[in-house]
Amino acid sequence: MAYKRNIDRLPIPPRDARVNNVTCHFCIVGCGYKAYTWPMNRQGGPAPGENAYGEDLRGQQGADSAGWVAPSMYNVVKQDGRDVQIVIKPDHDCVVNSGLGSIRGARMAEVSYSAVTGTQQARLTDPLVWRYGTMSPTSWEDSLSLVAEVTRRVVEEQGEDGLIVSAYDHGGAGGGYENTWATGKLYFESMKVKNIRIHNRPAYNSEVHGTRDMGVGELNNCYEDAELADTIFVAGANSLETQTNYFLNHWVPNLRGTSLDKKKQELPNEPHAAARVIVVDPRRTVTIAACEAEAGKDNVLHLQINSGTDLALFNALFTEIASRGWVDRSFIDASTSGFDAAVAGNKTSVEDAARITGLSVADIRKAASWIAEPKQGGARRRTMFAYEKGIIWGNDNYRTNQAMVNVALATGNIGRPGGGCVRLGGHQEGYARPSDAHVGRPAAYVDQLLIQGKGGIHHVWGCDHFKTTLNAGEFKRTYQRRTNMVKEAMDSVPAGDRPAQVEAIIKAIRAGGLFTVNVDIVPTQIGSCAHVVLPAATSGEMNLTSMNGERRMRLTERYMDPPGRAMPDCLIAAQLAQALERTWRAAGKADIADRFRGYDWQTEEDAFNDGYRKHEKGGEFVTYARLRAMGTNGFQEPATGLAGTGPVTAGTTTGATPGMVVQGPAIEGARGKEPVQQAGPNTGPSAAAAPPSGGTEPIIGTKRLYADGKFNRPDGRATFAVAEWRGLQAEGKQAEKDKHRFLINNGRANHVWQSAYLDQHNDFVRDRFPYPYIEMNPADMQELRLSPGDLVEVFNGNGATQAVAWPEAQVRRNETFMLFAYPTGVQGNVVSKATNELIIPNYKQTWGDIRKISDAPAAVRHLSWKTQEYRPAG
Numbered sequence: 001m002a003y004k005r006n007i008d009r010l011p012i013p014p015r016d017a018r019v020n021n022v023t024c025h026f027c028i029v030g031c032g033y034k035a036y037t038w039p040m041n042r043q044g045g046p047a048p049g050e051n052a053y054g055e056d057l058r059g060q061q062g063a064d065s066a067g068w069v070a071p072s073m074y075n076v077v078k079q080d081g082r083d084v085q086i087v088i089k090p091d092h093d094c095v096v097n098s099g100l101g102s103i104r105g106a107r108m109a110e111v112s113y114s115a116v117t118g119t120q121q122a123r124l125t126d127p128l129v130w131r132y133g134t135m136s137p138t139s140w141e142d143s144l145s146l147v148a149e150v151t152r153r154v155v156e157e158q159g160e161d162g163l164i165v166s167a168y169d170h171g172g173a174g175g176g177y178e179n180t181w182a183t184g185k186l187y188f189e190s191m192k193v194k195n196i197r198i199h200n201r202p203a204y205n206s207e208v209h210g211t212r213d214m215g216v217g218e219l220n221n222c223y224e225d226a227e228l229a230d231t232i233f234v235a236g237a238n239s240l241e242t243q244t245n246y247f248l249n250h251w252v253p254n255l256r257g258t259s260l261d262k263k264k265q266e267l268p269n270e271p272h273a274a275a276r277v278i279v280v281d282p283r284r285t286v287t288i289a290a291c292e293a294e295a296g297k298d299n300v301l302h303l304q305i306n307s308g309t310d311l312a313l314f315n316a317l318f319t320e321i322a323s324r325g326w327v328d329r330s331f332i333d334a335s336t337s338g339f340d341a342a343v344a345g346n347k348t349s350v351e352d353a354a355r356i357t358g359l360s361v362a363d364i365r366k367a368a369s370w371i372a373e374p375k376q377g378g379a380r381r382r383t384m385f386a387y388e389k390g391i392i393w394g395n396d397n398y399r400t401n402q403a404m405v406n407v408a409l410a411t412g413n414i415g416r417p418g419g420g421c422v423r424l425g426g427h428q429e430g431y432a433r434p435s436d437a438h439v440g441r442p443a444a445y446v447d448q449l450l451i452q453g454k455g456g457i458h459h460v461w462g463c464d465h466f467k468t469t470l471n472a473g474e475f476k477r478t479y480q481r482r483t484n485m486v487k488e489a490m491d492s493v494p495a496g497d498r499p500a501q502v503e504a505i506i507k508a509i510r511a512g513g514l515f516t517v518n519v520d521i522v523p524t525q526i527g528s529c530a531h532v533v534l535p536a537a538t539s540g541e542m543n544l545t546s547m548n549g550e551r552r553m554r555l556t557e558r559y560m561d562p563p564g565r566a567m568p569d570c571l572i573a574a575q576l577a578q579a580l581e582r583t584w585r586a587a588g589k590a591d592i593a594d595r596f597r598g599y600d601w602q603t604e605e606d607a608f609n610d611g612y613r614k615h616e617k618g619g620e621f622v623t624y625a626r627l628r629a630m631g632t633n634g635f636q637e638p639a640t641g642l643a644g645t646g647p648v649t650a651g652t653t654t655g656a657t658p659g660m661v662v663q664g665p666a667i668e669g670a671r672g673k674e675p676v677q678q679a680g681p682n683t684g685p686s687a688a689a690a691p692p693s694g695g696t697e698p699i700i701g702t703k704r705l706y707a708d709g710k711f712n713r714p715d716g717r718a719t720f721a722v723a724e725w726r727g728l729q730a731e732g733k734q735a736e737k738d739k740h741r742f743l744i745n746n747g748r749a750n751h752v753w754q755s756a757y758l759d760q761h762n763d764f765v766r767d768r769f770p771y772p773y774i775e776m777n778p779a780d781m782q783e784l785r786l787s788p789g790d791l792v793e794v795f796n797g798n799g800a801t802q803a804v805a806w807p808e809a810q811v812r813r814n815e816t817f818m819l820f821a822y823p824t825g826v827q828g829n830v831v832s833k834a835t836n837e838l839i840i841p842n843y844k845q846t847w848g849d850i851r852k853i854s855d856a857p858a859a860v861r862h863l864s865w866k867t868q869e870y871r872p873a874g
């Protein structure tokens with residue numbers, strides 16, 4: 001093994017250790033954890049009554065023991081100024097993960113900041129300003145007043161379009177309802193910023209306009225549906241690696257047939273069997289291998305399509321299912337519109353689809369039958385449809401998304417047990433913001449504005465475009481040039497002379513320079529260009545609310561102190577707003593200054609009460625106290641009432657009463673990920689008097705959306721879409737494909753979280769992946785004279801990047817898969833700037849050439865290049 005921690009025993013938390021609710025701050029699944037903290041000089045004992053787990057630790061623990069803790073789950077952190085021991089351990093009572101951790105979440109403790117054990121020493125502790133030729137620590141007051149003053153001056157000269165913003169819109173760390181509300185209030189209420197983009201795409205829009213415009217919000221089912229489905233149809237997602245414990249705890253039981261009892265109990269009037277799975281992906285993933293191992297090869301169908309051809313497949317499935325009459329007529333009649341037009345408009349023969357996708361006619365027919373052929377006795381087959389970035393960042397996003405929803409609607413699979421047509425998700429969600437209607441549709445392509453020299457100041461909240469955007473090479477080149485102009489100007493006058501500093505900055509901006517503020521928790525690559533860096537507190541260092549992929553909302557309680565002077569993002573935004581108020585007032589613009597009132601929050605709970613509670617549907621029922629009492633299970637949004645208090649509003653547990661489905665699709669579609677809106681518009685507090693905020697009554701939630709057959713359109717009907725195949729849609733993609741040999745497919749690996757912002761400072765991950773890998777077919781490697789671990793350059797007309805070559809026999813000739821967004825090799829460098837018509841990037845369809853740069857670097861020579869294929873135990 002390449003990695004050792006040299007630990008053979010861990011302290012045991014005493015019985016009276018403090019216990020806090022934690023939701024993993026990484027992926028969408030939102031697994032429940034508990035944080036145990038206790039003083040340095042104390043320790044519990046092995047008898048059940050002596051330790052906080054209440055477990056008998058005197059013998060060897062079983063595989064599923066609630067008493068077992070890994071070294072990665074332990075650390076020493078600060079709590080209210082004192083060192084304490086901490087264990088962050090999966091919660092066996094959480095219905096999401098039932099005690100499972102993952103290689104990411106089970107490391108939450110060891111990726112926490114610790115002055116004692118030395119973990120995450122790179123965390124930002126003080127505000128930094130570009131001074132004396134480097135980033136220099138200073139106070140919040142000093143840094144924020146500089147940001148406010150430069151922001152005001154730019155807005156005075158260029159209007160609010162001169163302020164460019166990049167901001168996360170998700171839940172979990174670097175997100176959550178508190179923080180999206182605060183940033184949203186600042187940019188959409190106090191200002192009307194329209195040159196704003198989201199962390200993962202270069203505009204302010206929805207990843208899934210297509211489904212929303214059809215009236216179908218994208219997180220409409222519950223995790224139990226994966227246990228109840230007859231068939232799981234998944235396109236463009238690698239769920240074992242990217243939605244790990246959803247896959248392990250809710251799909252696998254159905255694949256193994258161990259959820260049969262649950263099926264019989266919940267759906268007694270139809271035959272049941274273990275699930276079949278269809279996975280649409282141009283590569284063989286470990287998810288597919290795992291499905292085969294768990295369900296048996298006969299129950300798994302891998303549709304290994306040509307990259308970017310999903311739309312043709314979906315239309316052929318739709319056509320085939322309609323022509324065989326395997327549709328849900330009564331659902332179509334009662335709850336939808338436009339079926340006949342879609343059948344006519346999307347007509348695609350199985351043969352044509354086979355030609356486009358590279359699949360066999362037989363496999364497409366088989367998929368249609370697995371999806372929709374009625375069960376024995378005529379019962380409707382229950383199919384869950386799921387997708388993620390292989391579709392979302394894939395060819396022709398809008399139409400492809402719609403073509404998939406068409407199939408789900410035609411088969412009556414939305415709003416029903418064992419169904420759903422859902423994003424599997426990336427981060428958790430946590431969107432609560434004022435209206436963004438002023439942004440317009442299509443929204444501004446922000447990266448291009450920056451590249452073209454537009455805007456004078458850039459506020460960057462918790463994202464690192466240098467690693468994660470498209471066309472990243474060109475983005476970095478121009479960004480470095482523009483921000484350097486301002487750095488040179490700042491160097492030309494003493495920092496202590498604020499008026500002269502600001503004049504110099506403004507002069508450089510007039511000449512094409514850009515001033516950058518970066519709010520983050522660690523130094524980032526885009527942050528290396530920043531003039532002001534502001535240190536944020538993250539999940540667990542503040543109270544934070546978010547919801548997961550089945551809209552399950554929980555509160556992660558603050559269990560430790562943030563490093564140094566770091567503050568929650570919401571309070572940074574509030575203090576920035578107050579600094580803006582002061583500078584506008586000092587400049588004699590009282591009317592503008594007044595817009596920055598209303599930020600006198602003392603805590604993140606104040607931000608929550610101002611935002612979520614007042615503005616999100618059902619928010620009036622939701623308080624920190626109630627969430628705390630509901631532990632790691634929380635409730636599923638939207639909230640509709642409180643247990644034991646009788647009906648409080650017109651809301652029902654279906655989450656879709658007629659009064660709630662009246663919002664027009666245009667506004668809906670223009671919004672970012674906006675989970676609460678999936679069930680209807682922000683109605684604010686209900687007309688009935690808001691319930692008291694003091695109690696701890698359980699909150700009643702919504703298990704599935706659209707359970708009453710009413711959808712998110714003015715007439716309450718979901719609408720089928722006409723979505724014709726038009727080849728590789730984004731400009732220049734077909735030419736790129738024709739010109740370059742290799743498909744540079746890209747995405748994620750189980751071990752690594754996102755751009756490795758914490759993992760890069762964690763030896764466990766850095767040791768395994770010092771460089772991003774690129775999986776290649778061994779015969780292709782031989783042709784290019786590559787040995788395992790050799791450093792290669794990947795290049796095309798958009799730019800170049802590097803990776804180490806990993807031979808993988810499963811990979812098709814002339815196709816590759818590269819780890820995205822890695823600090824030592826950014827796949828986005830070779831992604832073209834082309835987007836769809838609504839400015840959704842197309843990261844996945846990228847082609848390039850590959851050449852050797854050097855033999856395997858020293859850092860990778862000790863690594864294994866064995867296949868990552870999943871092997872069943874035994």
Ligand SMILES: Nc1nc2c(c(=O)[nH]1)N[C@H]1C(S)=C(S)[C@@H](COP(=O)(O)OP(=O)(O)OC[C@H]3O[C@@H](n4cnc5c(=O)[nH]c(N)nc54)[C@H](O)[C@@H]3O)O[C@H]1N2
Binds near residue numbers: 820828
């Ligand atoms: N080629 C290619 N590119 C892609 C994709 C792809 O599949 N292929 N996928 C896209 C997708 S889906 C995503 S989500 C993006 C990710 O793009 P980014 O959001 O830019 O990447 P992350 O690594 O998630 O960066 C998050 C940043 O937030 C910081 N952070 C963490 N916690 C906090 C906090 O509490 N407060 C603050 N202020 N900051 C915090 C981290 O240190 C890190 O610098 O990449 C996109 N880019």
Ligand SMILES: Nc1nc2c(c(=O)[nH]1)N[C@H]1C(S)=C(S)[C@@H](COP(=O)(O)OP(=O)(O)OC[C@H]3O[C@@H](n4cnc5c(=O)[nH]c(N)nc54)[C@H](O)[C@@H]3O)O[C@H]1N2
Binds near residue numbers: 238241282285752845
């Ligand atoms: N371990 C881990 N888990 C994560 C993350 C992480 O960084 N690490 N990030 C989280 C985030 S923010 C996100 S957005 C999600 C992303 O979750 P996923 O979407 O599951 O992950 P990706 O690896 O980006 O891409 C999924 C699959 O799309 C396939 N694909 C590529 N092109 C096509 C195509 O043309 N058609 C089809 N059908 N498939 C295609 C790829 O081969 C890949 O297997 O993961 C979340 N979970």
Ligand code: SF4
Binds near residue numbers: 026101
């Ligand atoms: S599956 Fe996702 S939420 Fe669960 S522990 Fe892993 S990273 Fe965290």
Ligand SMILES: [Mo]
Binds near residue numbers: 200426427
């Ligand atoms: Mo994402």
